[in-house]
Structures are given as structure tokens and as C-alpha cells.
Amino acid sequence: xxxxxxxxxxxxxxxxxxxxxxxxxxxxxxxxxxxxxxxxxxxxxxxxxxxxxxxxxxxxxxxxxxxxxxxxxxxxxxxxxxxxxxxxxxxxxxxxxxxxxxxxxxxxxxxxxxxxxxxxxxxxxxxxxxxxxxxxxxxxxxxxxxxxxxxxxxxxxxxxxxxxxxxxxxxxxxxxxxxxxxxxxxxxxxxxxxxxxxxxxxxxxxxxxxxxxxxxxxxxxxxxxxxxxxxxxxxxxxxxxxxxxxxxxxxxxxxxxxxxxxxxxxxxxxxxxxxxxxxxxxxxxxxxxxxxxxxxxxxxxxxxxxxxxxxxxxxxxxxxxxxxxxxxxxxxxxxxxxxxxxxxxxxxxxxxxxxxxxxxxxxxxxxxxxxxxxxxxxxxxxxxxxxxxxxxxxxxxxxxxxxxxxxxxxxxxxxxxxxxxxxxxxxxxxxxxxxxxxxxxxxxxxxxxxxxxxxxxxxxxxxxxxxxxxxxxxxxxxxxxxxxxxxxxxxxxxxxxxxxxxxxxxxxxxxxxxxxxxxxxxxxxxxxxxxxxxxxxxxxxxxxxxxxxxxxxxxxx
Amino acid sequence: xxxxxxxxxxxxxxxxxxxxxxxxxxxxxxxxxxxxxxxxxxxxxxxxxxxxxxxxxxxxxxxxxxxxxxxxxxxxxxxxxxxxxxxxxxxxxxxxxxxxxxxxxxxxxxxxxxxxxxxxxxxxxxxxxxxxxxxxxxxxxxxxxxxxxxxxxxxxxxxxxxxxxxxxxxxxxxxxxxxxxxxxxxxxxxxxxxxxxxxxxxxxxxxxxxxxxxxxxxxxxxxxxxxxxxxxxxxxxxxxxxxxxxxxxxxxxxxxxxxxxxxxxxxxxxxxxxxxxxxxxxxxxxxxxxxxxxxxxxxxxxxxxxxxxxxxxxxxxxxxxxxxxxxxxxxxxxxxxxxxxxxxxxxxxxx
Numbered sequence: 001x002x003x004x005x006x007x008x009x010x011x012x013x014x015x016x017x018x019x020x021x022x023x024x025x026x027x028x029x030x031x032x033x034x035x036x037x038x039x040x041x042x043x044x045x046x047x048x049x050x051x052x053x054x055x056x057x058x059x060x061x062x063x064x065x066x067x068x069x070x071x072x073x074x075x076x077x078x079x080x081x082x083x084x085x086x087x088x089x090x091x092x093x094x095x096x097x098x099x100x101x102x103x104x105x106x107x108x109x110x111x112x113x114x115x116x117x118x119x120x121x122x123x124x125x126x127x128x129x130x131x132x133x134x135x136x137x138x139x140x141x142x143x144x145x146x147x148x149x150x151x152x153x154x155x156x157x158x159x160x161x162x163x164x165x166x167x168x169x170x171x172x173x174x175x176x177x178x179x180x181x182x183x184x185x186x187x188x189x190x191x192x193x194x195x196x197x198x199x200x201x202x203x204x205x206x207x208x209x210x211x212x213x214x215x216x217x218x219x220x221x222x223x224x225x226x227x228x229x230x231x232x233x234x235x236x237x238x239x240x241x242x243x244x245x246x247x248x249x250x251x252x253x254x255x256x257x258x259x260x261x262x263x264x265x266x267x268x269x270x271x272x273x274x275x276x277x278x279x280x281x282x283x284x285x286x287x288x289x290x291x292x293x294x295x296x297x298x299x300x301x302x303x304x305x306x307x308x309x310x311x312x313x314x315x316x317x318x319x320x321x322x323x324x325x326x327x328x329x330x331x332x333x334x335x336x337x338x339x340x341x342x343x344x345x346x347x348x349x350x351x352x353x354x355x356x357x358x359x360x361x362x363x364x365x366x367x368x369x370x371x372x373x374x375x376x377x378x379x380x381x382x383x384x385x386x387x388x389x390x391x392x393x394x395x396x397x398x399x400x401x402x403x404x405x406x407x408x409x410x411x412x413x414x415x416x417x418x419x420x421x422x423x424x425x426x427x428x429x430x431x432x433x434x435x436x437x438x439x440x441x442x443x444x445x446x447x448x449x450x451x452x453x454x455x456x457x458x459x460x461x462x463x464x465x466x467x468x469x470x471x472x473x474x475x476x477x478x479x480x481x482x483x484x485x486x487x488x489x490x491x492x493x494x495x496x497x498x499x500x501x502x503x504x505x506x507x508x509x510x511x512x513x514x515x516x517x518x519x520x521x522x523x524x525x526x527x528x529x530x531x532x533x534x535x536x537x538x539x540x541x542x543x544x545x546x547x548x549x550x551x552x553x554x555x556x557x
Numbered sequence: 558x559x560x561x562x563x564x565x566x567x568x569x570x571x572x573x574x575x576x577x578x579x580x581x582x583x584x585x586x587x588x589x590x591x592x593x594x595x596x597x598x599x600x601x602x603x604x605x606x607x608x609x610x611x612x613x614x615x616x617x618x619x620x621x622x623x624x625x626x627x628x629x630x631x632x633x634x635x636x637x638x639x640x641x642x643x644x645x646x647x648x649x650x651x652x653x654x655x656x657x658x659x660x661x662x663x664x665x666x667x668x669x670x671x672x673x674x675x676x677x678x679x680x681x682x683x684x685x686x687x688x689x690x691x692x693x694x695x696x697x698x699x700x701x702x703x704x705x706x707x708x709x710x711x712x713x714x715x716x717x718x719x720x721x722x723x724x725x726x727x728x729x730x731x732x733x734x735x736x737x738x739x740x741x742x743x744x745x746x747x748x749x750x751x752x753x754x755x756x757x758x759x760x761x762x763x764x765x766x767x768x769x770x771x772x773x774x775x776x777x778x779x780x781x782x783x784x785x786x787x788x789x790x791x792x793x794x795x796x797x798x799x800x801x802x803x804x805x806x807x808x809x810x811x812x813x814x815x816x817x818x819x820x821x822x823x824x825x826x827x828x829x830x831x832x833x834x835x836x837x838x839x840x841x842x843x844x845x846x847x848x849x850x851x852x853x854x855x856x857x858x859x860x861x862x863x864x865x866x867x868x869x870x871x872x873x874x875x876x877x878x879x880x881x882x883x884x885x886x887x888x889x890x891x892x893x894x895x896x897x898x899x900x901x902x903x904x905x906x907x908x
Binding site: 006010012013014015016019022023026065066068069072073076077078079082083086087090134135433435439440441490491 | 700701702703704706714718721722799800801802804805809812820821822823825826827829830831832833863865866869870873
């Protein structure tokens with residue numbers, strides 16, 4: 001537990017992905033089974049503890065610490081688990097067995113004990129553990145059991161770190177992952193080359209998806225349009241739907257996100273519909289969309305259905321989920337991935353037709369002979385077949401007709417040609433220091449556009465951008481911020497901005513939504529700096545009306 | 558005689574009318590008794606200064622030889638008469654030369670702790686417990702969430718990180734007086750034999766420590782062209798340098814910060830610290846409580862820091878406790894970072 005606690009502590013402060021990987025790989029290499037396996041489960045979110053609630057932790061500390069001192073401490077620290085971890089009184093040595101024969105607390109003991117103990121015994125068990133640990137250990141334990149471990153590590157990154165132990169790609173780990181359970185002894189044995197690959201016994205396993213490289217118009221000239229098939233790039237979320245049968249012949253249907261996280265429970269309406277398809281076993285690759293009266297809704301509508309712990313009946317009715325299929329990876333025990341795209345597409349068309357299920361439809365092909373024709377379709381999807389769904393199209397996908405389905409992002413077979421981004425000229429208002437390599441640079445910029453204020457024009461912030469610029473531009477912007485600071489708020493600086501003085505940034509963004517969380521009522525998607533307009537006076541920057549008009553245009557009719 | 562007859566708070570700080578002297582005054586006064594050399598306690602411009610030999614040397618190094626009209630050295634334990642009072646200086650364990658000041662008058666004994674710690678520190682004399690009637694304590698870390706771990710454990714984490722990231726320089730933010738030299742000594746105790754690199758502003762005080770007989774091993778001032786080549790090395794700098802232009806020339810540095818504040822995660826995050834090291838030169842909560850009780854005092858005055866919690870606790874222990882609300886102390890982190898202008902970078906905004 002101590003080693004894991006130190007790992008979690010360090011991860012929580014480390015901003016760089018590669019350095020996080022190294023910290024985790026170093027831990028997995030130097031920690032024995034089964035401890036590292038349970039740690040992997042913790043990092044991938046595979047551990048869940050039912051009964052450890054904040055109220056219990058509060059009760060434990062109130063028995064041990066003066067309430068005024070607790071209140072002052074909590075007020076200062078601001079986080080309950082952390083406050084309790086720091087406040088927990090050190091037990092007298094012989095009471096806790098510290099420094100005696102008892103081995104240090106292991107995560108495996110925590111996991112197995114919590115799995116078998118009832119709610120009644122939890123307070124005394126937890127208190128005994130807290131007595132044995134130091135500040136960092138207590139913090140890690142409390143964060144783990146309350147399920148609020150936030151150390152900036154995705155399940156995918158943790159699996160990548162395991163793969164790095166033995167030169168395995170993360171996709172190879174994903175292939176076997178869903179058949180495994182903590183503490184993953186067989187997984188580590190295989191990665192370290194000591195044993196054979198674990199048998200995938202999962203009746204409905206996740207298959208790591210194939211991803212596309214971005215492409216721009218000039219690059220198309222080198223490609224032959226006859227080699228490619230095109231379809232719309234839908235602005236939903238990537239979804240894999242897998243059906244199979246378990247050892248008892250019971251049907252299993254699962255839905256996975258792009259990263260292999262199962263989200264079946266979030267879409268019971270869709271799962272219910274797809275569980276009754278005539279085909280026995282299958283794996284569909286497609287896009288999760290919300291449709292109303294046959295029309296695809298923009299991403300902002302889908303967002304309201306995502307990230308909910310429970311889905312109410314009203315939500316199911318207001319946000320009906322659909323899957324728009326674009327690939328078929330397996331059918332009735334046959335792995336279709338080695339087939340060419342054109343052959344998989346034929347199988348997919350037949351599959352969708354046979355299914356005859358309203359919640360499942362086919363992503364239509366976009367027909368074209370030349371790149372110019374495709375460019376025209378991309379510029380105006382509504383006239384090129386997408387019709388009323390055009391607002392949910394965010395570009396076109398290009399797939400080589402002879403391409404087999406390869407997990408990961410191979411260079412060549414698939415491309416995404418995104419719709420041109422939107423642009424707005426905005427004025428820099430605040431700048432914040434970045435992290436990691438950029439920690440000495442003011443690299444995150446809040447920008448605003450003009451609106452009518454009580455006393456004339458005023459700037460209202462509409463977003464924050466921290467990418468899109470070269471290192472030289474970053475150095476120049478950093479200097480600009482330092483030389484034009486008018487206020488400091490901790491790591492944030494306010495820069496000079498008014499109609500005559502200030503810096504205009506041309507911001508590119510992918511989409512725009514209404515937002516109640518932003519002062520302007522508007523949120524931009526993926527904003528980044530397209531150009532720095534050193535030449536442009538701030539008074540010529542855009543007004544909020546430009547963005548509002550864009551929003552209304554994209555509003556579903 | 559009561560403590561409040563002997564000492565009162567004035568805008569210039571704690572004042573003893575009977576001896577006509579101030580302790581750690583915030584503005585120039587006639588006669589100043591100085592507990593230690595941090596810039597928030599030791600200011601220039603007094604007519605006369607009484608302090609330990611080391612504190613006087615530190616003040617001269619920081620403010621120039623003319624920092625006061627006249628100076629007088631107080632040896633630890635020496636009893637000095639001032640206008641009928643007896644004054645003595647006792648080790649406070651905070652930094653080199655740091656002292657508690659004991660004032661005795663007509664059977665009443667008052668001890669002003671200054672900043673102190675009771676934990677081990679290889680670079681200064683250990684804290685000496687002085688029994689007293691009135692104890693005047695700091696409370697920088699006066700909340701029970703502050704319990705400093707064994708400093709050796711924190712140093713082991715630093716060295717472990719240098720092993721894991723041998724291409725990244727480890728920049729350790731530390732106050733130039735005391736903390737920096739303590740880190741150096743602790744790193745040596747942990748068996749680190751390579752040179753330890755320092756920011757230019759630390760050189761003067763580090764050499765002063767060495768001239769006082771404290772062995773710190775090979776200490777090298779970092780020069781510009783070297784910076785990208787210091788992967789896996791320990792580089793000690795003032796905390797403010799971590800976020801300034803100076804740190805930029807290192808290759809993907811690990812920003813570390815040695816301070817008691819690092820115990821609270823949000824504090825570390827706010828400063829962009831990636832390797833927080835909980836090492837402090839101030840007493841933690843347990844040390845504060847133990848020390849207050851051990852002095853046997855019946856009255857506790859708290860000078861600065863998180864005084865409310867300590868006063869609450871002491872009242873519960875049956876002591877007469879009150880906060881002094883002295884303003885102007887506890888700012889030792891606002892340090893004199895010499896502006897450094899690398900070629901080609903016009904940066905007027907060095908803090």
C-alpha cells in the first residue's frame with residue numbers, strides 16, 4: 001500500500017503522459033503479484049467499494065479530533081479525505097503493531113477484506129488500517145475506497161504501462177483484457193514472457209478500434225479517388241456493440257467506448273433493442289447518435305445524455321439513442337477483420353437489412369468520382385445526401401476499399417477529412433502559466449469578444465486556448481503577457497485590453513454550444529489559436545452576435 | 558510583574574519598555590534584538606543590534622557591512638544585562654545562528670521563540686528548551702494537519718526521482734537562508750556524492766555556512782550554458798525561480814519545492830510543483846504543542862501564523878493564551894531574487 005500510495009501521489013502531480021507511463025511501468029516492474037495487479041485494477045477503475053461513504057469517514061475523525069480543530073483544518077485543506085489523512089492521530093506504537101511483526105498493509109488485503117466484510121465492521125477495519133499508514137498512505141486509501149481517485153491516468157494509459165513491461169502494444173492488452181480479472185496474474189506472466197497469452201474466454205469481447213489519420217486537401221492529390229470509399233463523419237461518439245453467448249448459452253450484449261470502457265448500462269434502450277437481433281453473435285463498429293423524428297441531433301444534445309450515473313425514463317424518452325453502423329468486425333463466430341473494407345461493407349449492408357431494427361441503421365456512402373466532387377460534398381453535406389442531418393456531419397471519412405481492419409492508427413488506409421473549422425477574432429484577456437515543460441510560460445489564454453455593456457462596449461470571455469502555436473510564437477506571447485500585465489491573481493495574469501490596446505487572436509474551433517456555465521452563455525469546442533493578429537486593433541475583433549448567429553444556424557429545426 | 562508589563566506590541570513589533578529595545582522590529586529602531594537572519598525578522602537600519610555572531614554575519618552578507626550603527630554579539634547562554642533586565646540567547650534550531658530570546662525581570666521569565674523547530678538539523682545548533690512563565694511562540698504551521706515527516710524520507714524520494722528520470726534536472730525550490738543548506742547537508746547524508754548545483758543568489762549564504770564550518774560537499778553555481786546538461790542532477794534555487802525564465806533552459810526539469818506547505822496538495826498544485834518535499838524549518842503542530850507544554854509556561858502568546866487553532870488548543874490545556882496578530886512576519890518566501898537577464902530575452906517581469 002505504501003509503494004502504491006507513493007505512485008498515486010507522484011502521478012497526481014505529474015502532468016506529462018510519458019512520465020506518468022514511466023512512473024507506472026517502474027512500479028509494475030518492482031512490485032510483486034498480486035499487489036501490482038490490484039493496483040492495476042485501481043488505476044483502470046475495476047475496483048468498486050460499496051459502503052465507504054464520506055459520512056463514515058467524517059464519523060471516524062469526529063471520534064478522534066476536537067471538532068473545532070477539525071473544522072479549522074477542513075476549512076484550510078478543502079478536501080475531506082485529505083484533511084482526514086493529515087489529521088489522523090498517530091497511534092501509540094504498540095497499539096497499532098507498527099514496528100512489530102505485522103507486515104505492512106497491502107492493497108490485496110484491503111480488496112479482499114472489503115469484499116467479504118459487511119457494512120457493520122467497516123468503521124473498525126478502516127480505523128485499524130488508517131492507524132497503520134502514513135499521511136500519503138491514508139490519503140491514497142481514502143481516495144481509493146471512496147472511488148474518487150483522480151490522478152490523471154486513463155485505463156488505456158495504465159494498460160499501456162503494463163504493455164511497456166514486455167514490449168506489448170496497448171491493443172494487444174485490450175484484446176485479452178475483458179477476459180481477465182484482478183489481480184491479473186496471468187496478464188503479467190504473459191507480458192513478462194513467462195507464460196502463454198491468456199485465453200480470451202469473454203463471450204462478448206472488446207476489439208480495439210481502427211482509427212483514421214487527419215488529412216488536408218493538398219495531400220489528396222497524391223491519392224487515387226478510385227481506391228477510396230467515402231462516408232460522412234458523424235459528430236457522435238464511437239461505439240462498439242458486441243453480442244455473444246456465455247458458457248450457459250445465455251445471450252450477452254455489451255457496448256464499449258473507443259477506449260474499451262463498457263457503457264452498456266448508460267444506454268439500456270439501445271441495448272434492449274439490439275439484444276433481439278436475429279444474428280447470434282456479432283460485433284458492430286459504429287457511431288452513437290441521438291435521433292428525433294428520424295433526424296440526427298447535434299453533439300450538444302447527445303452530451304446531455306452522457307455522463308449520467310442513472311438514466312431516467314424521461315431521459316430515455318427525450319434522448320433516444322441509436323447506432324449508425326459503419327463496420328462489421330465479426331459475425332456468428334467468423335472474424336471479418338481480415339476481409340477488405342468493400343467485402344466487410346457488403347456483409348454489413350446485408351446484416352443491417354436483415355436486422356430490420358429501427359435503432360440500427362447504416363452510415364450511407366458518399367458517392368464521388370473526383371476529389372473535387374468530394375470537396376463539394378464536404379462543403380455542403382445537405383445537398384450531397386446528408387439532407388436534414390447535415391448539422392451533425394463534421395466532415396468525411398475516407399477508407400481504402402481494400403483495407404483490412406487493423407487496430408490502432410495505421411498510416412494509409414483510413415483518413416478523416418474534417419469540415420473546415422470556424423474562426424472568430426477575439427481579444428486576449430487573461431493568461432495562465434502552463435504545466436510541465438510550459439510551467440514558466442504564460443501559455444493558456446482566455447479570450448473574449450465584444451458585446452453591449454452598461455457603459456458601452458465590453459469584452460465577455462468566450463473560451464480558453466492553449467494550442468495551435470509554435471514554440472517561437474509561444475515565447476513571443478509569453479513576453480507580451482509579461483509586458484502587458486495589469487493584474488495578478490495567483491498563477492493568472494490579466495492583460496491590458498480595451499478598444500485601442502490589446503492583442504487579437506484568431507481562434508479556430510470545431511463547434512459551438514449554448515452553455516449555462518459560461519458568462520457569455522456560449523461554449524466553443526476545441527478552440528485553438530489559428531493566427532496571432534499582431535496587426536489588428538482590438539476594436540475590430542468580432543462581436544458576440546457573430547457567434548450567436550452561428551449557433552442559431554446550427555440549431556435543429 | 559506580569560508579561561504584559563514587560564512586553565507590548567507596537568507598530569514596529571514587540572517592544573520592551575523597561576529595556577528600551579524591540580525584538581525583530583519591522584522598522585528602524587534605536588535598539589534591536591534579532592532572533593535570526595531571515596529578512597522578515599532581520600532588517601537593516603537600526604541604531605544598535607544585539608544578535609548571535611552568525612546572525613550578525615548573515616545580516617552583513619545580506620544588507621552590507623553598514624546594516625546597523627553598532628552591533629553586539631550574544632553568545633548562546635550568555636547572560637547580558639540591559640537596564641536592570643537580564644537577556645539571554647538560546648538555540649532555536651531554525652537556521653544557522655537562530656535564537657530564542659529570554660528576558661528575566663524580578664523573577665518573571667519570558668521567552669520569545671522567534672521561528673523554531675525541534676527536529677534534527679545538521680546545519681544549526683539544536684533547539685534548547687528554556688523553562689519560562691510566558692512563552693511567545695510562532696505558529697506558522699499551527700494546524701493539526703501539519704505534521705512534518707522525517708526529512709530523510711523526503712530526501713530519499715528526491716534521490717529516487719533522480720534515478721528514475723536521469724535526463725531531467727531536479728530543481729528544488731528552497732529558501733536561500735537555511736533551507737537550502739539543510740537540503741544540501743541532508744542530500745550528503747543520504748550518500749549523494751555528485752556536485753550539488755545552486756542558483757546564483759544562493760552562493761553568498763552557502764559560502765557563509767561553509768565558512769562557519771558546515772561541510773556541504775562540492776557546491777557549484779549553475780552557469781547559463783550548463784543548464785541543458787544537468788539531467789539527473791540536483792539544482793537548488795529560490796522558490797520563485799521555479800516559474801521564472803531562469804528555469805526554462807533546463808531540459809524538461811522536475812520542479813520540486815521543499816516546504817512545510819507542501820503537505821497540502823492544493824498548495825503544491827497552485828505553484829505547479831511536481832515533486833513536493835515536505836521539509837520545514839518551522840515546528841509542526843506536534844512540536845508546537847509539545848514545546849508549549851514542556852516550557853511549563855502558564856501563559857502563551859502567539860506571534861504569527863495559524864494562531865487561532867493553537868490558541869484554541871492551549872486554552873483547552875488550561876493556559877492563558879492569546880494571539881498577538883503581529884503583521885509582517887512569515888514572509889520569508891518573498892526573497893531577494895536577483896534579476897537575471899538571459900541574452901535575447903527582454904523580461905522586465907522577473908519578480
